[in-house]
Amino acid sequence: xxxxxxxxxxxxxxxxxxxxxxxxxxxxxxxxxxxxxxxxxxxxxxxxxxxxxxxxxxxxxxxxxxxxxxxxxxxxxxxxxxxxxxxxxxxxxxx
Amino acid sequence: xxxxxxxxxxxxxxxxxxxxxxxxxxxxxxxxxxxxxxxxxxxxxxxxxxxxxxxxxxxxxxxxxxxxxxxxxxxxxxxxxxxxxxxxxxxxxxxxxxxxxxxxxxxxxxxxxxxxxxxxxxxxxxxxxxxxxxxxxxxxxxxxxxxxxxxxxxxxxxxxxxxxxxxxxxxxxxxxxxxxxxxxxxxxxxxxxxxxxxxxxxxxxxxxxxxxxxxxxxxxxxxxxxxxxxxxxxxxxxxxxxxxxxxxxxxxxxxxxxxxxxxxxxxxxxxxxxxxxxxxxxxxx
Numbered sequence: 001x002x003x004x005x006x007x008x009x010x011x012x013x014x015x016x017x018x019x020x021x022x023x024x025x026x027x028x029x030x031x032x033x034x035x036x037x038x039x040x041x042x043x044x045x046x047x048x049x050x051x052x053x054x055x056x057x058x059x060x061x062x063x064x065x066x067x068x069x070x071x072x073x074x075x076x077x078x079x080x081x082x083x084x085x086x087x088x089x090x091x092x093x094x095x
Numbered sequence: 096x097x098x099x100x101x102x103x104x105x106x107x108x109x110x111x112x113x114x115x116x117x118x119x120x121x122x123x124x125x126x127x128x129x130x131x132x133x134x135x136x137x138x139x140x141x142x143x144x145x146x147x148x149x150x151x152x153x154x155x156x157x158x159x160x161x162x163x164x165x166x167x168x169x170x171x172x173x174x175x176x177x178x179x180x181x182x183x184x185x186x187x188x189x190x191x192x193x194x195x196x197x198x199x200x201x202x203x204x205x206x207x208x209x210x211x212x213x214x215x216x217x218x219x220x221x222x223x224x225x226x227x228x229x230x231x232x233x234x235x236x237x238x239x240x241x242x243x244x245x246x247x248x249x250x251x252x253x254x255x256x257x258x259x260x261x262x263x264x265x266x267x268x269x270x271x272x273x274x275x276x277x278x279x280x281x282x283x284x285x286x287x288x289x290x291x292x293x294x295x296x297x298x299x300x301x302x303x304x305x306x307x308x309x310x311x312x313x314x315x316x317x318x319x320x321x322x323x324x325x326x327x328x329x330x331x332x333x334x335x336x337x338x339x340x341x342x343x344x345x346x347x348x349x350x351x352x353x354x355x356x357x358x359x360x361x362x363x364x365x366x367x368x369x370x371x372x373x374x375x376x377x378x379x380x
Contacts, residue, residue, distance in 0.1 A: 012123050012124075012125055012126060013125045013126070014125065014126040014127070014128070014135060015125055015126070015128075015176075016127075016128055016130075017127065017128065017129050017130060017176055018130050019129070019130035019131070021175075021176060023175050023176070023178050023274060023278075024176070024177065024178025024179070024180070025176055025178075026173070026176040026177050027177055027178045027180065027181070029125065030124055030138065030148065030150065030177070031148065033124040033125050033138075033140075034124065034140065034148060034150075037122075037124065037140055042118065042121050048121060048122060048140070048142060049140075049142050049144065050142050051143070051144075052144065053144040053145060053146060053147055053149060056329075057328075057329045058204075059329065059338070060206065061338045061341060061342045063339065063342035063343070063346065064339060065339075065342075065343065065346075066235040066236075066346065067215055067235065068206070068210050068215050068216060068235055068236060068321070069206035069209050069210055069215070069321065070206055070321050070322075070341075070342050070345055070346075071204065071205065071206045071320075071321060071322045071323070072298070072322075072323045072325060072341060072345075073145050073146070073322060073323070073324050073325065074325045074327065074329035075143075075145040075324060075325065075326050075327075076326075076327060076328040076329075084294065084307075084310060085309065085310050086308055086309055087308050087309065087310055088308075
């Protein structure tokens with residue numbers, strides 16, 4: 001079965017997943033949607049993305065003590081809270 | 096049980112996305128629905144992306160950030176629809192920023208998958224029930240329950256068997272999941288003590304710098320993936336020693352937030368179930 005892609009210039013596409021469907025069937029339309037968004041702007045003319053993912057800002061670290069890999073992604077352009085929260089004030093349970 | 100709430104007294108962004116005149120509506124990549132669903136789900140791009148193809152599946156209406164068996168199945172079906180290059184994650188209420196049901200997806204790059212493939216992290220206490228392997232990731236990793244199998248419905252039942260226990264005990268949990276080339280699904284789930292956000296600037300500070308008693312969103316740690324998201328620029332120089340210090344401090348942060356006391360509910364009771372019995376009705380005391 002194939003996913004049905006409904007696409008018009010004015011509306012957002014809809015992917016209807018029939019059952020069973022082919023693995024990875026959403027990959028191409030979603031990647032295309034990402035590409036379209038990168039080239040388009042908001043109604044007010046501003047870019048949609050605040051900043052872009054950059055694989056060059058990822059650092060894979062092999063932690064020798066435990067013999068495992070960790071990953072550190074550095075994402076500039078996104079600021080933190082101005083007022084940090086003391087650890088003891090962090091809720092211990094879901095709201 | 097957690098309810099749908101708006102974050103920090105702001106309008107819920109995922110409810111706003113459903114309104115055609117909202118700014119967030121412009122961030123919709125597509126709608127999607129599964130064959131047996133009557134309501135379309137929204138796939139939103141993350142405008143503050145910190146991963147490749149960083150997007151978020153959002154259910155329409157006011158839905159709490161709470162897993163059910165059918166929501167687990169839907170998440171895994173979307174993982175299959177995206178293919179084995181992608182991973183999904185779920186942060187329960189208390190760890191998620193927004194308490195409206197949402198499931199982020201991105202390209203599969205979390206180091207936990209590499210560690211499993213290279214057998215640097217193994218499965219301990221493994222059992223197989225109804226063709227589903229479950230156990231725990233080895234202790235050189237953050238505590239995480241592991242489920243793997245090709246029978247989607249059975250896998251969802253077994254995952255939900257444990258999720259429901261976490262929900263009843265108000266234990267925050269983070270999940271990562273993938274669909275694999277061989278047709279199997281893998282679900283990882285980490286119980287947490289709190290929604291601890293670490294002060295990640297500390298990862299880069301020199302040896303001997305006291306650990307700060309403050310947290311903020313200058314970064315985030317993703318469990319059980321093993322990703323640290325640092326909301327600042329990559330320093331020009333990161334020595335090999337500094338990388339090891341980063342990893343050591345990251346490991347400590349992961350350990351601080353994970354719950355090693357929680358015991359999964361008994362599977363003997365699970366095995367007592369028949370296909371006509373709802374697991375909602377079983378108490379594992």
